[in-house]
Every structure is written in C-alpha cells, then in structure tokens.
Amino acid sequence: MDYFFAVVAPLAVVIIGGCTVRSVKIISEENEALVERLGKFHRKLESGLNFINPILDTVVLEDTLSERVLELKPSQAITKDNVSLIIDAVLYWRVIELELAYYKVQDIEEALRKLVLTTLRSEIGEMDLQKTFYSRKDINKAMLRELDDVTDRWGVKVTRVEVQEITPTPKVIEAMELKRAAEFKKQADILEAEGTVRAMELLSTAIKSQSNSKDILQFLVAQRYVEANQKLSESPNAKIVFMGSEPLGSSMGELLNNSTISPPESNGSNSKSK
Incomplete structure (x- = not known):
C-alpha cells in the first residue's frame, strides 16, 4: 500500500496538475479564440482568463479583432474607352465575427484581396480615362458599399478603401505623348498658316497702294529665289544646278504683265463714262 501511494500519488498529482495547466487559457486584449470539442465548434473565448476541458476541447484559432491593413499589389484594369491602367489600393478591415x-x-x-481587385476593376470599367483621374473618392465610396454586401457573410467589416494610384501603362503614356505632340504640331501649323495668310493680305494691300507695284513684286520674287538657292546650297548631300536669272526674269515678267494690280479705287470711280 505504501508502495502504491508512493508511485501513484505523485503520478496523479502530475496528471492533475498538467490537466489544470492545459485547461487554463489566457486570451490577449482585443483578441478572441475559437474552441472545438471533438472536431466541432463549441464556443468562443473572450480576452482574459478562460478555462477549457483539456481532454475534449481544442483551441483552433486565436486572432485579433483590431483593424488591419491589406495592401493590393499593382494590377491592371481597363477603362470604358479601352485604356489600360495600373491600379493600386489599400484596404482597412477588421473581424467582427x-x-x-x-x-x-x-x-x-486572399478572399478580400480578390474581391477588392474584382470590384475595383468593375468600377474602373464603368469610367473613361479622364473621369478616373478626378473620381477617386467616388470609386472609394462605391467600392465600400459593394464590399459591405459581401463581407458581412464572412464576419468581416471593411472600414475603408483607398485607391492610391491610377496610372496609365507605359504604352498608353507613350501614345498619349505622341497624340499631344501631334496636336501641338497641328496647332502650330494652323497658326503658321494663318500668319502667312495675314502677311500676304497685308503685303497685297501695301503693294496695291504703291505706284511701282511691279518693281516691288520683281524684287520680292528675286529675294525668294536667292533665299531658296541659299537653303539648297546648305544641304551637304544635295546636288544643285543653279538656274540663271534671265529665264526667271523673263518668266516673271510675263507673269507680271499678265497680272493686273490696280491701285485702290476711290469712292467716285465706280461709274464708267459711256
């Protein structure tokens, strides 16, 4: 009997002590734990001191109820006008159940990450490129509404969604720069053409007001001829054959003789004598 107590009693103390220690569970502040009994959900443990059955119960999860941050990797989305964008967002969420x-x-x-990305792509797909640049707040609000409908079933609350970056892909940026350069060139060509027309009008008015208009025209044509020859001569690979001034002079003489440049008419010159 003494031998029995000497062996069994310490063993019983160890077993009882071990079970007591295993039955005590301390849950941290802002945390909860899930307990399963024989493989099925049994109950939740709140923060603080808790006791479980160490033989039948198992703590399968302890997790925080505090707000967390989930960052999405930059992903591609396509706008309503078929422009590819790189989008980047941050999700703030917490577990409520x-x-x-x-x-x-x-x-x-992972489920939240995929849901946010799908919802964000859907919102971007309803907008054209220009609208996405100034509708970031609207996108955040719309995403928050849609995410709430789904995440409630998961025991999760999405507190905030922030779209950080909306950037066109490198190919789109290159195409936009080419388009912008073409528009600038078009505007410059239009302005240059308008300036040329205006200069021609002023020159025509000035020539008509002079009595020696033919001499002025001959001088201007000769000046243009000299400038054209000078530009041609500046080309390193050009083979230039200069034309003499006499054929040009005779040709321009015929042109000037055939053209009529009359001085400005006075107010009383509209009637002709018969």
Whole structure:
C-alpha cells in the first residue's frame, strides 16, 4: 500500500496538475479564440482568463479583432474607352465575427484581396480615362458599399478603401505623348498658316497702294529665289544646278504683265463714262 501511494500519488498529482495547466487559457486584449470539442465548434473565448476541458476541447484559432491593413499589389484594369491602367489600393478591415471568418472562408485575406481587385476593376470599367483621374473618392465610396454586401457573410467589416494610384501603362503614356505632340504640331501649323495668310493680305494691300507695284513684286520674287538657292546650297548631300536669272526674269515678267494690280479705287470711280 505504501508502495502504491508512493508511485501513484505523485503520478496523479502530475496528471492533475498538467490537466489544470492545459485547461487554463489566457486570451490577449482585443483578441478572441475559437474552441472545438471533438472536431466541432463549441464556443468562443473572450480576452482574459478562460478555462477549457483539456481532454475534449481544442483551441483552433486565436486572432485579433483590431483593424488591419491589406495592401493590393499593382494590377491592371481597363477603362470604358479601352485604356489600360495600373491600379493600386489599400484596404482597412477588421473581424467582427471570428467564427464566420474562420469557417466560412478558407483564407480570409486572399478572399478580400480578390474581391477588392474584382470590384475595383468593375468600377474602373464603368469610367473613361479622364473621369478616373478626378473620381477617386467616388470609386472609394462605391467600392465600400459593394464590399459591405459581401463581407458581412464572412464576419468581416471593411472600414475603408483607398485607391492610391491610377496610372496609365507605359504604352498608353507613350501614345498619349505622341497624340499631344501631334496636336501641338497641328496647332502650330494652323497658326503658321494663318500668319502667312495675314502677311500676304497685308503685303497685297501695301503693294496695291504703291505706284511701282511691279518693281516691288520683281524684287520680292528675286529675294525668294536667292533665299531658296541659299537653303539648297546648305544641304551637304544635295546636288544643285543653279538656274540663271534671265529665264526667271523673263518668266516673271510675263507673269507680271499678265497680272493686273490696280491701285485702290476711290469712292467716285465706280461709274464708267459711256
């Protein structure tokens, strides 16, 4: 009997002590834990000191209820006008029902990441490129509404969504720069053409007011001829054959003889004598 107590009593103390230690569970502040009994959900443990059955019960999860941040990797989306964009967003969320978050979704963070990306692409697809640049707040609000409808079933609350970056892809940026350069060139050509027309009008008016208009025209044509020859001569690879001034002079003489440049008419010159 003494031998029995000497062996069994210490062993019983060790077993009872071990069970007592295993039955005590201390849950940290802002945390909750899930307890399963024989493989099925049994109850939740709140923060503080808790006791469980060490033989039948198992703590399968302890997680925080505090707000968390989930960053999305830059991903591609397409606008309504078929422009590719690179989007980047941040999600703020918290668990409100740990049981649902653990049993309803296999990987809650991955599920949230895919849901946010799908919703964001859907919102971007309803807008054209220009609208996406100034509608970031509207996108955030719309995403928050749509995410709430889904995440409630997961025991999760999305508190805030922020779209950080909306950037066109490098190919789109290059195409936009080419388009902008073409528009600038078009505007410059239009302004240059308008300036040329205006200069021609002023020159025509000035020539008509002079009595020696033919001499002025001959001088201007000769000046243009000299400038054209000078530009041609500046080309390193050009083979230039200069034309004499006499054929040009005779040709321009015929042109000037055939053209009529009359001085400005006075107010009383409209009537002709018969």
